[in-house]
Amino acid sequence: MTTVVVVDTKTKGLPEALDAVFDPWGGLDALIPRRDGTVYLKPNAVHFTPHAFTDARVLEAVLAYLRDHGYTRLAVMESCSAGSLTRLVFKAIGYTALCRRYGAEPVYLDEGPTTEVDLRDGTRIRIPERLHDHVVNRGDNFYLSLPKLKTHSMSTVTLGVKNQQAFPVPEDRMACHDHDTLHPRLAALYDLTRPDFCLVEGLTATAHGHIVPDALQDKRVVPMNVLIGGRDTLAVDAVGARVLGYRVDEVDHLRLCAQWGLGEADLDAIDVRGVPLERFTQRLPCELVGHYHPQVHWVVGRARACVEGCLGNSQAVQELLYADHGGRGGWTLVCGAGFEPADLEGIEGDVLVVGPCACREVGETLRKRYAGRRVSLVPEHNDLMNNLRCQCRLMGLTPIKLAPLPRWRAGFALLQALCHGKTARVPPPFG
Numbered sequence: 001m002t003t004v005v006v007v008d009t010k011t012k013g014l015p016e017a018l019d020a021v022f023d024p025w026g027g028l029d030a031l032i033p034r035r036d037g038t039v040y041l042k043p044n045a046v047h048f049t050p051h052a053f054t055d056a057r058v059l060e061a062v063l064a065y066l067r068d069h070g071y072t073r074l075a076v077m078e079s080c081s082a083g084s085l086t087r088l089v090f091k092a093i094g095y096t097a098l099c100r101r102y103g104a105e106p107v108y109l110d111e112g113p114t115t116e117v118d119l120r121d122g123t124r125i126r127i128p129e130r131l132h133d134h135v136v137n138r139g140d141n142f143y144l145s146l147p148k149l150k151t152h153s154m155s156t157v158t159l160g161v162k163n164q165q166a167f168p169v170p171e172d173r174m175a176c177h178d179h180d181t182l183h184p185r186l187a188a189l190y191d192l193t194r195p196d197f198c199l200v201e202g203l204t205a206t207a208h209g210h211i212v213p214d215a216l217q218d219k220r221v222v223p224m225n226v227l228i229g230g231r232d233t234l235a236v237d238a239v240g241a242r243v244l245g246y247r248v249d250e251v252d253h254l255r256l257c258a259q260w261g262l263g264e265a266d267l268d269a270i271d272v273r274g275v276p277l278e279r280f281t282q283r284l285p286c287e288l289v290g291h292y293h294p295q296v297h298w299v300v301g302r303a304r305a306c307v308e309g310c311l312g313n314s315q316a317v318q319e320l321l322y323a324d325h326g327g328r329g330g331w332t333l334v335c336g337a338g339f340e341p342a343d344l345e346g347i348e349g350d351v352l353v354v355g356p357c358a359c360r361e362v363g364e365t366l367r368k369r370y371a372g373r374r375v376s377l378v379p380e381h382n383d384l385m386n387n388l389r390c391q392c393r394l395m396g397l398t399p400i401k402l403a404p405l406p407r408w409r410a411g412f413a414l415l416q417a418l419c420h421g422k423t424a425r426v427p428p429p430f431g
Contacts, residue, residue, distance in 0.1 A: 002264040004230040004239045006275040009203060014061035021199060021229035024273065028069045031197065031231075037140030038073040039066055040107070042195070044148040044163055045078045048092040048404055049320070051204060051212040051221050054148045056094045058201040058227070062146065063102040072103065077131070079109035079166040081211075082173060082384035085424050086110050088413040092404050110424035111417055114169055120260070121188035123176060125168040128423075136193050145195035145233060149202035149224060151244055151286035153209035153316065154308045155182065156251045159240045160198035160233035164189040169423045170385075177382035178309040183252035190233070190253075191262055198233040200240050202226040207284035211316055213323035216289050222282070226275060234263025235270050242267060245283025288315050293322045293395075295329025297348045301336025301358060309381035310335040310355025317384070317391050325402060327395025334358050334366065350374040352390050355381055389427035400429035 003024050007017045018028075025031045032039060041062065043054035059076070066074060076099055080089045086108040090096045099106045107130060114126040117136070127136070135143050145160050152158040154177075165173065167189055176185035202224040206212055212220045228243065230236040234257050238248050248254045248265045258265035267277075292298075296318065305311040314335055321327040331349035337357035344362060350373050353363050359379040367375045376393075378386045392399055403410045410429070417424060 001269060001271045002230070002232045002235045003271045003273060004228065004232075004235050005273045006239065006243070006277070007227045007229075008225060008275050009227060010225040014058065015065060017227050018061060018065050020274065021227055025231065028065070032071065032142045034140045034142070035070060037138075037142060038075050038134065039071050039142045039144060040135055040138075041074065041076045041104070041144050041146055042163055042166070043076065043078060043095070043146040044150075044158070045086070045089050045093060045095060046081045047084060047211055048089045049212050049324070050214060051206050051217065052148075052210060053089075053093055054146050054201045055203050056098060058203065059095065059146060060098050060102075062144070062199070063098060063104055067102055074102065074104035075107050076104050077107035077109055077135075079170065079424070082170045082382070082425050083388040083427065085413055085417055085426050087417050088403055088405065088410055091409065091413060108417070108420070109166060110170055111420040111422050113421065114423065117192065119185070119188040120191045121176070121181075121184040123185070123188070125172045127167050127169065131167055131193075143193065143195045145198045147198070147200050148206065149200050149204075149226075149228070149240060149243065150206035150210050151208065151284050153286055153288045154312045155186065155253060156286050157237070157241050157244055157246060158210055159200055159237040160195065161190045161237050161253055161257060162186050164193060167193065170425045171423070174380040174382045178306040179304075182308040183256055186253035187256040187260060187262070190257055191260065194262070195233050197231055198229065198236040200228040200236060202228060202240075202243065205244060205284055209286060209288045209316065211320055213291070213320050215323040216291060216319075219289055222284060232263045234258065234265050238265045238267055238270065239272055239277070242277055243280045245280070288319055290315075290319075291323050292318050293327065293329040297332040299332060299334040299339070299343050299347065301338045301361075302340065303336070303338025304357060305336030306355075306381065310358065313382055313384055313387055314354050314391075317388050321391055321395050321397060325397055327391070327397050331394045334362060337361055344369065350376075350394055352376050352378065352394060354378045354387060385425040385427055392427070398429070399427040
């Protein structure tokens with residue numbers, strides 16, 4: 001029977017909690033018997049807003065635990081969300097300092113040469129050569145996934161399976177990000193590279209989606225005080241989804257992984273040790289809070305508007321820029337498909353059209369009708385970089401001011417990434 005461990009970190013310190021997580025497999029030495037390979041850790045460092053990333057205390061505890069057990073070849077890898085830069089995120093959230101302290105190599109997956117691979121969903125993507133040569137084909141290396149316990153406005157939850165979404169180069173993440181294609185892509189990425197072990201950080205859980213504006217933390221951050229671990233990432237995710245209040249059949253990418261035989265997703269067939277699942281009685285909302293500027297006018301297609309793509313990305317950017325940075329309104333955002341002529345009448349201010357459906361259907365119409373205004377088009381499902389850039393401009397903000405670092409440090413991180421073959425898609429610092 002597949003085993004998953006749920007450990008209460010309130011009654012145990014993190015080193016003792018890690019002991020309890022690894023004990024069912026004979027401890028860390030039995031789990032990672034090879035000392036000549038590298039242990040690759042993949043936290044969720046999607047963004048620098050608090051509680052959007054794997055808690056640095058847990059990453060530090062794992063690095064220290066590995067060092068104490070004699071593992072000295074350590075690497076921390078990530079490619080953060082499009083529109084940002086992994087070097088910058090690592091600096092802002094303390095990962096760079098942790099890597100230096102414990103002798104771990106930071107591996108920025110949004111830099112360096114790439115190679116193409118075929119996925120099970122029939123698509124072809126580019127991934128970093130380092131990832132392909134050392135993790136996909138890992139030989140003596142060990143892959144430890146360290147996701148955050150979070151709901152997600154586009155994918156319901158984001159745990160161990162979705163942690164692989166960092167692997168395509170940022171430009172290739174823009175495709176397969178709508179209602180029909182996102183979940184098969186997530187399952188296919190998991191099929192490409194299944195972790196050797198998955199450890200979910202649940203000191204807190206994130207409700208109402210995946211990015212947490214500081215101003216809304218009281219609505220979105222829920223203390224949980226757990227670590228969830230196991231060798232079968234799908235089983236860990238099934239337990240993690242249950243902790244968040246969801247069944248596997250409510251999370252399409254987990255359901256697909258189970259259908260494809262990529263692990264165990266039936267809770268009745270999983271030996272859940274430690275904290276009983278009956279303790280978790282809340283269902284944490286996955287939808288965004290909806291804290292948007294009251295003077296931003298939304299025109300959403302009547303036939304289709306994918307929360308997994310154009311609509312969801314636009315909402316997440318809007319909520320962050322308004323809640324945390326005081327962006328202004330007085331403009332209109334258009335997305336989706338299926339517009340009536342009346343929908344396009346009386347549009348206020350400048351216009352941002354997001355997504356391939358809206359750009360094809362009404363983009364040129366709006367440009368002609370409102371020729372005296374700025375009408376910007378973002379014709380991809382998930383072009384977060386240009387979505388962020390355009391919304392910043394419309395809200396009177398500049399991208400470089402969003403980073404919680406002095407401008408010179410943010411600029412230096414960008415220069416370093418450029419020198420190392422940046423593949424990240426980031427907006428110009430001043431828009």
